[in-house]
Amino acid sequence: MESTYDAVVVGSGFGGGVTACRLAEQGLRVCVLERGRRFGPGDYPDRPEQAPFAFWHHFLNPGGMFDLRLMKDLAVITAAGVGGGSLVYANVQLRAPASVFEESAWPDAITAEELRGYYDRTEAALEPRLTPSTPELPKVRAFDALAERLHRDATRLPLAVHFGESRLHPFSGIHQQGCQNLGRCDIGCPLLAKNTVDITYIARAEAHAAEVYPLHEVLRVEPPERVGGRWRVGFRDLQYRVRGSVEAPLLILAAGTLGSSRLLLKNRGRLSRLSPALGSRFSGNGDALALALDPKAPDVTHARTEYGPTMTSRLVYTKEEFMVADGGLPGNFSGLLEIVRGLNGLTGWGRVVLHLKNAATKLGVTDRHVTHRNVKIRRKAPIGDSLVFLMIGRDASDGQMRLTPLFRSFDIRWSKDNSAKLFADMREAAGELAAAADAESFFALDAGPLGKFMTVHPLGGCPMSDDPAVGVTDDTGRVHGFEGLYVLDGSIVPTALGVNPSKTIAAVAERGVERLLAERHPR
DSSP, X not given: OOSBOSEEEEOOSHHHHHHHHHHHHTTOOEEEEOSSOOOOTTOSOOSGGGGGGGBOBTTTBTXXXXXXXXXXXXXXXXXXXXXXXXXXXXXXXXXXXXXXXXXXXXXXXXXXXXXXXXXXXXXXXXXXXXXXXXXXXXXXXHHHHHHHHTTOOOEEOOBOBOOSSOEEOTTXXXXXXXXXXXXXXXXOOTTOOBOOSTTTHHHHHHHTTOEEETTEEEXXXXXXXXXXXXXXXXXXXXXXXXXXXXXXXXXXXXXXXXXXXXXXXXXXXXXXXXXXXXXXXXXXXXXXXXXXXXXXXXXXXXXXXXXXXXXXXXXXXXXXXXXXXXXXXXXXXXTHHHHHTTSSOBOSHHHHHHHHHHHHHTTTXXXXXXXXXXXXXXXXXXXXXXXXXXXXXXXXXXXXXXXXXXXXXXXXXXXXXXXXXXXXXXXXXXXXXXXXXXXXXXXXXXXXXXXXXXXXXXXXXXXXXXXTTTOSBOTTSBBTTOTTEEEOSGGGOOSXXXXXXXXXXXXXXXXXXXXXXXXXXXX
């Protein structure tokens, strides 16, 4: 690693990957710092006993892939690794409804029409496709039958997946195989059939001489001593257990909703001009999960949810502002549904420690990791032929990230009270789905062994706004009051989206980096 670059990008997910790629294409010397490792085709877990070791911890397990953090009011799962959340997401590439951008929290410049071209631009790399009709997938057949029973229309989801023969990806030149319906999208695809950020945007960035440093966790941000000077970024090398720093006149934070918000909150003393809105407008994107246990309706049974992409189809509840998608797990991981339901799926002393950590969050000792030492999955038979429904909606986006008064731990204060109608509508829909399947319904926002709301699609914390008093960045991701500092990831999204957020995060990053480059090199 050199001491100085033209730009330092913190994080390599959808925001960081897009930004690094576009900067490098224009000849800038780019350094990408990523706290997680690189993952190759053979590095993903394929057996339940490996699952606990997939939990990331900066010291105990820096090679992990999932980062599960316990806060006072909720738990959040994010990803660690080159490619960020794309490594373990369900590949869904949906545009947010136009009505989302009509909410007052969004800057005036951000509209559905404004983002249209940037949504289009992401598709050159991520190549969303509908699940092919052949081979026939039982889970698609069952979901369609369920929709028909409810007099609703099931539609296929656009997925960033390569369906077809092995090839070199046209955007990056990386070799990948076609989807073989392994059902492993959410735990890592060993075929590289997913058009993840690491094999698309990041690979293209590296082809244009960007330097990517895995296992480098950024902890410190120091502003330039003078206007036009260089930002200094302090990191710890998780492999060699040493610390270092790097400088650049451009610093782009793309460490994700939790990562970027935490970094700015922890460094606020050196960045005193940051907006008072820092930490505001946190959203879990209305995440909820429902199950239809042991369905008996003849056209819904034998759905084989482990066969096919993790998500293929959805129902849209337009009036209620949420969607329901099908879900699935690999067959040998289906016992995880017991843990989701809050049953005794965990065992050993780690279970005790996990509950102690959870209890400590009530006292302000928050931002606690769940590690492989806390999780040992009990081997049990799968729960029948259950159907899994993943729900996403437009919650109130009124959570608050902060540092706790006593321990200065990163925390998120969140309540479902102002989103009560959304979750009540979801609960009702879950019941209707189960009834149509002649199954037992399960829906609980506070389920699982922790008894806490959990989200995998966190948004907000550094919301964009035209007004610095209520937003951390402007509509391009530029931090109000600071030259050369940008945030381009899910943390700048000021409201829930009601759909999987990855495509919007990528589109907003495409727009932000285009404006950044235009300012540096005006025509």
